[in-house]
Amino acid sequence: MKKHLNTLFVTTQGAYLAKDGETVAVRIEGETALRVPLHTLESIVCFGNVGCSPFLMGSCGQRNVGLSFLSEQGRFLARVHGPVTGNVLLRREQYRRADDLDFSAAVATACVLGKVVNSRTVLLRALRDHGDKIDAQVVQESINRLGAAARRLQEGLSLAEIRGVEGDGARTYFSAFDHLIVRDKANFFMHRRSRRPPLDRINCLLSFVYTLLLHDIRSALETVGLDPAVGYLHRDRPGRAGLALDLMEEFRPMADRLVVSLVNLAQLRCDDFVCSDGGGVRMSDTARKTVLVAYQKRKQEEMTHPFVEEKMTIGLFFHMQALLFARYLRDELDGYPPVIWR
């Protein structure tokens, strides 16, 4: 089994990454602030004004170290990747199956089912943890509706219908999301999902964590040899990582939980955010670091994978799911098993 390796996040503005022997050297104002051997890294994520030497880009491509560039706020800009690796036959099968609408619907059902069931678990958990502090009736109603959506998905729907169920599910879930936040309600609230720009602090956090998640899932797919751009639930659109977004659905509720606990445990405070005139909300540098540390710690926690029944770090779950998907394409599995969190 693959080992879960570390991710290097560079958030210092003006930093320059260079290859020094077999290591990455992070230079800040001419001084080497950090030197890490490349073989201990799975990916490098650069935020904002961070430079990178061409030789480092080359080595990252060669060794399959994901190198991504994000804006300072965490919006995805670009990524560097080396020669296309992996099995052509697998990729061809992936493209062929994407044209098959029945197959696409089967994959989409699995992904959306994972999302709906996991979202329901998040709400159930909130009800159990602090049912006395929140409006239990509203949350319970959302739980029931998500349960009904999960049952509907088992009826063998068409792609359009699945998308409908997904949209309804997301709306139901996010309408109850505000009840999950039990601390500092004046500043931390979530009335509806908003992005580009996020209009409140919770939306700002959610968008940021989703970007990190997408980066990891995309890298996992590429490592296995799949094309992250060709999806089943998410149809082709230039510049969109369809398959990565498909596989991300089941992990979203996990990211939501991370955001909720950051706020509820007071690891983030109201002044960690900057509101701009246009109504958009941005994170401060310290807040971004707090979130990155929390995300990285969460990825290092160990859990038993529900399908393969093996203990592994959560960071490796992405890789495992990509592998399972590849096996499904090769007809070694009857269906794609999404991760259902307990």
Added chain:
Amino acid sequence: MMILVSYDVQTSDPGGAKRLRRIAKVCRNFGQRVQFSVFECLVDPAQWTKLRQSLIDEMDQETDSLRFYFLGANWRKRVEHVGAKAGLDQEGPLIV
């Protein structure tokens, strides 16, 4: 697994400084310098074989010495740092 590499290179004889430099470079490629001639290397068995052989190739067995300490996967329980320049946890969150 974590391996602690420490070395002693005789620099008084000709070529000593060069050997010292090259040994340090090999160590740096695999791990983190924690003291002047002490490195902590996080490697898998294949990488370890490579690291060990590269070091042996660089050294002069007549005059220099290498010492390897095997700290395993649960190395955190076996390492304590006191004083300045605490090393960085290579498996912990890496943010600069």
